[in-house]
Amino acid sequence: MKKQTNININVLPFLLIIVLLFVWQGISYFQMVPTYLLPSPISVVQAFIADFGTLMANAGVTLLEAFWGLLIGVISGVLIAIVMDLFTPLYKAVYPLLVISQTVPAVAIAPLLILWFGYGMLPKIVLITITTFFPVAVEMLSGFRSTDPDLIHLMNTMGATKWKLYYYVKFPNSLNHFFASLKISVSYAIVSAVISEWVGGFSGLGVYMTRVMKSYAYDKMFAVIFLISGLSLLLIWLVTFIQHKIMPWETNKK
Numbered sequence: 651m652k653k654q655t656n657i658n659i660n661v662l663p664f665l666l667i668i669v670l671l672f673v674w675q676g677i678s679y680f681q682m683v684p685t686y687l688l689p690s691p692i693s694v695v696q697a698f699i700a701d702f703g704t705l706m707a708n709a710g711v712t713l714l715e716a717f718w719g720l721l722i723g724v725i726s727g728v729l730i731a732i733v734m735d736l737f738t739p740l741y742k743a744v745y746p747l748l749v750i751s752q753t754v755p756a757v758a759i760a761p762l763l764i765l766w767f768g769y770g771m772l773p774k775i776v777l778i779t780i781t782t783f784f785p786v787a788v789e790m791l792s793g794f795r796s797t798d799p800d801l802i803h804l805m806n807t808m809g810a811t812k813w814k815l816y817y818y819v820k821f822p823n824s825l826n827h828f829f830a831s832l833k834i835s836v837s838y839a840i841v842s843a844v845i846s847e848w849v850g851g852f853s854g855l856g857v858y859m860t861r862v863m864k865s866y867a868y869d870k871m872f873a874v875i876f877l878i879s880g881l882s883l884l885l886i887w888l889v890t891f892i893q894h895k896i897m898p899w900e901t902n903k904k
Contacts, residue, residue, distance in 0.1 A: 671691050674690070678690035714852045716836075718771075718777060719778020722779045727789075769850045769851055797819055836886055855878055
């Protein structure tokens with residue numbers, strides 16, 4: 651009975667999406683909003699199919715930028731969390747600066763990075779790194795500091811080094827925190843890549859969006875928006891899949 655309830659709950663979001671699409675199609679069909687401002691879902695699908703090759707080529711560029719920026723951001727976040735966990739005075743000095751760094755909007759940083767590093771891939775990777783390392787650093791630090799003190803005391807009495815303490819105790823304890831932050835970071839990576847491409851670039855989904863917006867091709871605009879959302883959801887699902895493979899005991903609990 652419980653399993654049946656879970657299946658029904660999982661289906662509800664898809665049903666809601668279908669209902670919204672029908673409403674959207676109805677608004678367009680009865681011209682409640684001009685079609686050049688709000689194209690119908692069918693027009694969006696047709697635009698997606700017509701420009702599929704161009705969309706995929708630009709999506710490849712955006713995903714490559716997101717991959718490198720996310721990789722550097724995750725590694726940086728983990729290293730910063732370890733350093734702050736090891737040295738409390740450094741944590742008190744650095745943590746407020748990390749918080750302040752996240753109050754600056756990405757759209758304000760992107761033009762500066764374009765001016766400093768040019769229109770290539772480097773400024774995009776730097777912006778993605780800046781926006782993705784913070785969730786990882788904060789969550790990993792929280793995971794390190796929530797480790798059972800008795801386990802730490804036991805490892806210390808057994809003569810474990812700090813690195814063994816992290817390997818055997820603190821890192822396993824922080825896995826949930828790591829994957830939670832990674833789900834946030836992968837969505838930030840795609841959005842940051844698109845924002846940086848808006849400001850300046852030669853290719854990518856952000857550049858594509860700018861071009862179709864200037865030509866008032868709103869059906870293509872909606873197509874690329876849905877593609878960006880789909881890529882973000884796919885990456886989040888991929889992180890969840892990896893988490894279930896690495897942490898099968900968490901899946902069994904549910």
